[in-house]
Amino acid sequence: MTLNFQGVLSNPEKQEILVAIRSAWIDGMSMPPYLQRRLEISRSPVADVNFAHSLFRIHPLIHSFLEKRNHTPFFIWADYDTRKERKISLETGLVIDVLKQYALERTHAVSANEPTLIFIHVDLIPRIHTLSGLADRRKSLDTTFLAYGTQTTITSHFSPFQVIYPAGGILTFTAACLLKNPFQVVRKLREVALHPLWCAYIIPPVLGLAIQQFYGDKDPLKEYDKGNFPFESLLESIENGELALMRSPKPDINHASWIEEQxxxxxxxxxxxxxxxxxxxxxxxxxxxLQDLSTLHIQPIIMASYRRFVVLADDTELKFSERFKRKGFECIPVQQVNSLDLVYPTN
Incomplete structure (x- = not known):
């Protein structure tokens, strides 16, 4: 199938309508009646598809991908109020017009066991954790996530139409897991460091608490200066860049200061x-x-590169696994991690 990208509307007309639409979104006003009529008159199926392609700038690779996925169910995650969020509603309608041209089958109920395309508007990304079964869907490559929508101040780094959560993942761990399973954690970190689709990170308090609890009343810095430090290999991994030591940038933080800290x-x-x-x-x-991962997994660069978010925990902390799962993350004991399904997914 080949789509005509030229469109029925002339470029000046498209620009005029688009400016009016954006003005209506910003000012909360209705579109001028004469432009509304012009848009309605021109809303033939071909005009809809071409206007949508102009708006979303669909990459040829995604175009080819959608062609090959014909008859695959697609699901529009519409967690919004159509009366209040008119921008999302309008752009969602345009996306549906486009997807119909690819012989894709829309579904209103997503099955966790069947190949599915899930489309998410970029303005809904901050609440993507409320998508039912997100953690399980990330574990299986049967689900393809795509984000759509024009840019806002929050989502200015997103393309208007792009695949998100493609493959691989990010690994982190708790202080208790590190204390009770140090060799297994270090071995898993080395596996992850060798894989191009996975990476590992740790927030500073986790490492600090693990070391403090290990030494009790002793001063860890003095013990380090004596040599034969049990956590030396972990510090070496951080120094070499195999393990990232960082916190995710909070929404209200000054990005320049966060970059300076990194x-x-x-x-x-x-x-x-x-x-x-x-x-x-x-x-x-x-x-x-939990809070750090909640910020990390909606960062544009992370969404474009990684899929799963896995926390290695001690057995005593597995009571928190449901809390992580509700946010879209996995919380599992280090003994349960099989190198094949973590680093090289069998599916």
Missing amino acids: MESLFRNRRDILEYCLSNLGLALVEDI
Whole structure:
């Protein structure tokens, strides 16, 4: 199938209508009547498809992908109020017009066991964790996620139409898991470091608390200076860049200061890393990890590169696994991780 990308509307007309639509979104006003009539008159199926292609700038690779997935069920995740969020409603209608041309079959109920295309408007990304079964869908490659919609201040880094959560994933772990399973954690980190589709990171309080609990009343820095430090290989992994030591940027943070902090991390030696982690201790570490992943998994660069978000936990922390799952993440014991399904997904 070949689509005509030229369109029925002339470019000036398209631009005029698009400007009016965007003005209506920004000002909360109705579209001028004369443009509304012109848009309605021109809304033939061909005009709809071509206007949508102009708006979303669908990449040829995605066009080819959709052609090959004909008769695959697609699901529009419409978690919004059509009366209040008119921009989402309008762009969703345009996307449906486009998808009809690919002989895709729309479904209003998503099966977790069947190949499905799930379309999500970019303005709904911050609440994507409410999508039913998100963690399980990420575990299986049967589901393809696509984001659509024009840019806003929040989603300015998204393309108007792109695949998200493609493959691979991000691994992190709790302090208790590190304390009780240090060799297994380090071995898993090395597996992940060798794979191009996976990466691992740790938030500073997790490493700081694990080391503090290991030494009890002793000063970890003094013990480090004595040599034969049990966490040396972990500090080495951070220093070498195999394990990222970072926090995700919060929505209200100054991005320049966050970038500056990440740059400082690149110049810390192992002792500096240890001191930094010990100075960033927290109490509710499970909550810290949950909040950090909640921010991380909706970062545009992360969504474009990784699929699964896995937390390795101690057996005593598995009571929190449902909390992680409700947010779209996996929380599992390190013993349960099979290198084939974590690093090289068999499906």
